[in-house]
Amino acid sequence: MTDAQETAADTTLRTPGGAPPDDVDSAPIPLLEPREGIPPVVADNDALAAVVAAFAAGTGPVAVDAERASGYRYGQRAYLVQLRREGAGSTLIDPVGCPDLTALGDAIGDAEWVLHAATQDLPCLREIGMTPSRLFDTELAGRLAGFARVGLGAMVENVLGYALEKGHSAVDWSTRPLPEPWLRYAALDVELLVDLRDALEEELDRQGKLEWAREEFAAIAAAPPPPPRKDPWRRTSGMHKVRRRRQMAVVRELWTARDQIAQRRDVSPGKVLGDAAIVEAALNMPPNAHALAALPGFGHRMSRKQLEQWQAAVDRARAIPEAELPQPGQPLTGPPPPRAWADKDPAAAARLTAARTAVSELAERLTMPQENLITPDTVRRLCWEPPKSVTAESVAEILTAHGARRWQVEQVTPSLVDALKAATS
Numbered sequence: 001m002t003d004a005q006e007t008a009a010d011t012t013l014r015t016p017g018g019a020p021p022d023d024v025d026s027a028p029i030p031l032l033e034p035r036e037g038i039p040p041v042v043a044d045n046d047a048l049a050a051v052v053a054a055f056a057a058g059t060g061p062v063a064v065d066a067e068r069a070s071g072y073r074y075g076q077r078a079y080l081v082q083l084r085r086e087g088a089g090s091t092l093i094d095p096v097g098c099p100d101l102t103a104l105g106d107a108i109g110d111a112e113w114v115l116h117a118a119t120q121d122l123p124c125l126r127e128i129g130m131t132p133s134r135l136f137d138t139e140l141a142g143r144l145a146g147f148a149r150v151g152l153g154a155m156v157e158n159v160l161g162y163a164l165e166k167g168h169s170a171v172d173w174s175t176r177p178l179p180e181p182w183l184r185y186a187a188l189d190v191e192l193l194v195d196l197r198d199a200l201e202e203e204l205d206r207q208g209k210l211e212w213a214r215e216e217f218a219a220i221a222a223a224p225p226p227p228p229r230k231d232p233w234r235r236t237s238g239m240h241k242v243r244r245r246r247q248m249a250v251v252r253e254l255w256t257a258r259d260q261i262a263q264r265r266d267v268s269p270g271k272v273l274g275d276a277a278i279v280e281a282a283l284n285m286p287p288n289a290h291a292l293a294a295l296p297g298f299g300h301r302m303s304r305k306q307l308e309q310w311q312a313a314v315d316r317a318r319a320i321p322e323a324e325l326p327q328p329g330q331p332l333t334g335p336p337p338p339r340a341w342a343d344k345d346p347a348a349a350a351r352l353t354a355a356r357t358a359v360s361e362l363a364e365r366l367t368m369p370q371e372n373l374i375t376p377d378t379v380r381r382l383c384w385e386p387p388k389s390v391t392a393e394s395v396a397e398i399l400t401a402h403g404a405r406r407w408q409v410e411q412v413t414p415s416l417v418d419a420l421k422a423a424t425s
Helices: 003-009 045-057 102-107 118-127 138-145 152-160 180-191 193-206 210-222 245-265 275-284 289-293 304-319 338-344 346-366 376-384 392-401 406-424
Strands: 059-068 078-086 089-093 112-115 134-137
Touching (some): 045 089, 045 102, 059 118, 059 180, 059 193, 078 118, 089 180, 112 193, 134 138, 134 210, 138 193, 180 193, 193 210, 245 275, 338 346, 346 406, 392 406
Antiparallel strands (some): 078 089
């Protein structure tokens, strides 16, 4: 049994009532209602001002969560924000009615925010004026502590002995009014988040990983928003089937037209036209709307006007001069794909094999996923362009230059030095 598994079985961890469940191992206790009941949804400035005052007067960490309408609406905006803090209780805020939460973000700006999978929620929180100065990510903490299942429900059950309600995570949170069962689910998502944080902090400290986690959390809080993705149309599902440049142009034109329509209608692009239909049109290059209608995804339920707008996109791609067609793949900014290393640079391939084995063995000893110990991309870059003289100092310098945190550098450098030297001996 690993240290993390022992912690999961430990029935002395803190719970909402201050006492452990009677039998954590065999019967998690269903958590059916928030402690103070379902809070009313805050949807106007007066109610928001009261929440801001209450949370500013609260104490300790602030549990924060957000619900989006992925798969239903365009973009990743928040449609409900949940918070909980000692002394303030829980609150549910409607960002449609209260689109600017800067005052609330400022009121809790000095507090530690507790989020689960923080990188998923931070972008949509940032859009409405909420950015933490420091945070604790319970999902990442679970990974570093060695838990096999790190979803919020699994963590709450394994660590605290409570079973959260399931089933509403993928609903359309843009629905108004929100049904009561959804609101109950949302409030319960922050009910035990601080309790989970406290238990995980204790476990990380016991394993000697607490400072590692703090470095990770600080890096997340300090990270700037990611830049816009270059050529997002290349991520169309099934794109690997598209080989010719003219066909790629069809994908690009259809993807762009779909995105514009989806944005204008505020619906998920997949509800406008599926990726599979875009790829079918690219592969078949239909000469007219009648031929397009015969392809999968452009069936009888699609109107003549819709067919003509998609056919117009295909025709635009057909008319692009040869020199302006998209190039296969994207310009590489780093090493080539590892599958090509054996042919391009057999020595580099040997280094990568040795380095991957070393990282895997170390991650297993430390009881954490390899990608949390050091990113695979960082290992690839080191092995593709190693230092001329392989020393602890030179390897550490390269790892740091590629964004590795101090704790990661300290842990992996000895193993990587040995691996690189063994691969070249």
